[in-house]
Amino acid sequence: MTERLDLSIENLSIAFDKGRKVAVSGVTLHVPAREALGLVGESGSGKSLTSRAALGLLPKTAKATGRIRLGEQSILELSSRQLQRVRGARIAMVFQDPMSALNPVVRVGDSISQVIRSHEPISKRDAYSRAVGLIDRVGIRDAKVRATSFPHEFSGGMRQRVMIAMALASKPQILVADEPTTALDVIVQKEILYLLDELRREEGMGMLLVSHDLAVVATMCSHIAVMYAGQIVEEGPTKDVLARSRMPYTIGLLASSRRDKSYSRLTSIPGAPPPLSESTTSCRFAPRCPLATDACRTAPVELLEVGPGHKVRCIHSEEASSLQNSDFRKLDQETAHE
Ligand SMILES: Nc1ncnc2c1ncn2[C@@H]1O[C@H](COP(=O)(O)OP(=O)(O)OP(=O)(O)O)[C@@H](O)[C@H]1O
Numbered sequence: 001m002t003e004r005l006d007l008s009i010e011n012l013s014i015a016f017d018k019g020r021k022v023a024v025s026g027v028t029l030h031v032p033a034r035e036a037l038g039l040v041g042e043s044g045s046g047k048s049l050t051s052r053a054a055l056g057l058l059p060k061t062a063k064a065t066g067r068i069r070l071g072e073q074s075i076l077e078l079s080s081r082q083l084q085r086v087r088g089a090r091i092a093m094v095f096q097d098p099m100s101a102l103n104p105v106v107r108v109g110d111s112i113s114q115v116i117r118s119h120e121p122i123s124k125r126d127a128y129s130r131a132v133g134l135i136d137r138v139g140i141r142d143a144k145v146r147a148t149s150f151p152h153e154f155s156g157g158m159r160q161r162v163m164i165a166m167a168l169a170s171k172p173q174i175l176v177a178d179e180p181t182t183a184l185d186v187i188v189q190k191e192i193l194y195l196l197d198e199l200r201r202e203e204g205m206g207m208l209l210v211s212h213d214l215a216v217v218a219t220m221c222s223h224i225a226v227m228y229a230g231q232i233v234e235e236g237p238t239k240d241v242l243a244r245s246r247m248p249y250t251i252g253l254l255a256s257s258r259r260d261k262s263y264s265r266l267t268s269i270p271g272a273p274p275p276l277s278e279s280t281t282s283c284r285f286a287p288r289c290p291l292a293t294d295a296c297r298t299a300p301v302e303l304l305e306v307g308p309g310h311k312v313r314c315i316h317s318e319e320a321s322s323l324q325n326s327d328f329r330k331l332d333q334e335t336a337h338e
């Protein structure tokens with residue numbers, strides 16, 4: 001069996017506007033070979049930038065520092081030509097909106113076989129029959145016929161399947177999926193997640209699954225990293241993050257993604273993340289946190305280990321585990337009256 005690669009992101013920062021707008025700040029993440037890591041956080045927390053950086057797909061205006069290693073390769077140091085070779089063959093991405101990644105005027109069988117041929121010396125005919133095999137593999141019936149369809153002839157869920165087939169076409173070792181099911185209805189969402197999970201296991205791929213929904217990543221990933229305003233605020237084995245979270249932000253997120261009776265009234269954590277700025281001098285979640293004290297607002301808060309492999313960025317992590325959903329609501333009411 002070939003050796004599998006892992007993906008390491010080390011102290012990654014991404015800034016815009018000559019460093020005045022820091023969108024990602026000192027992020028360190030590890031996706032081991034064959035394992036799935038879930039990256040969660042609210043809109044704007046920096047999940048997409050972090051995951052796109054892993055493929056060298058950042059906007060031109062972004063300035064990235066730190067290190068991204070894929071096996072022996074250092075992604076941030078590769079030329080665009082080298083990157084193209086790495087992309088697909090070693091790491092591939094599934095986006096939220098498949099339409100933006102599929103060529104609307106090319107039949108899907110041809111699109112997929114083009115990807116295969118760009119990575120391997122293989123005849124057109126063999127590449128095409130492999131493309132049909134992949135279309136079948138991702139659960140699309142009548143693969144031979146559907147291979148001749150154009151992207152717009154598929155439903156949203158089926159298009160996402162085509163996109164996954166395309167990502168698999170070059171046998172990547174790491175799959176990055178950025179909100180792969182957000183645009184789909186709940187039933188189709190489940191089917192696509194199940195498919196991704198099955199393919200990851202069968203192909204032995206590592207996966208970075210990005211979502212704003214903790215419940216989604218919890219079912220799919222052995223480890224979870226929670227992002228808030230450009231930083232990792234909690235990370236660890238899924239069971240610890242879910243059952244023994246020690247970070248108020250994660251606890252709030254958990255509450256908002258649960259649908260049981262006691263949580264049904266809370267749809268999100270009150271307040272909004274801070275605007276992007278130059279530096280981090282304090283806990284970024286403090287303005288929305290029921291436990292915040294002056295110490296949280298004045299000194300930098302480190303990401304510290306609270307259990308084996310479980311890290312938390314909170315100086316009140318001891319008390320955090322006893323936080324109730326109502327504490328967030330109370331805080332909301334207090335701020336509303338100020
Ligand atoms: N090209 C860009 N120029 C300037 N700022 C950007 C650019 N791309 C992203 N940002 C900013 O960086 C921050 C993080 O963006 P990112 O897309 O990574 O968030 P996200 O966590 O993926 O959010 P969502 O859940 O909405 O997809 C946001 O505040 C965004 O406005």
Ligand SMILES: [Mg+2]
Pocket residue numbers: 047048049178
């Ligand atoms: Mg995003």
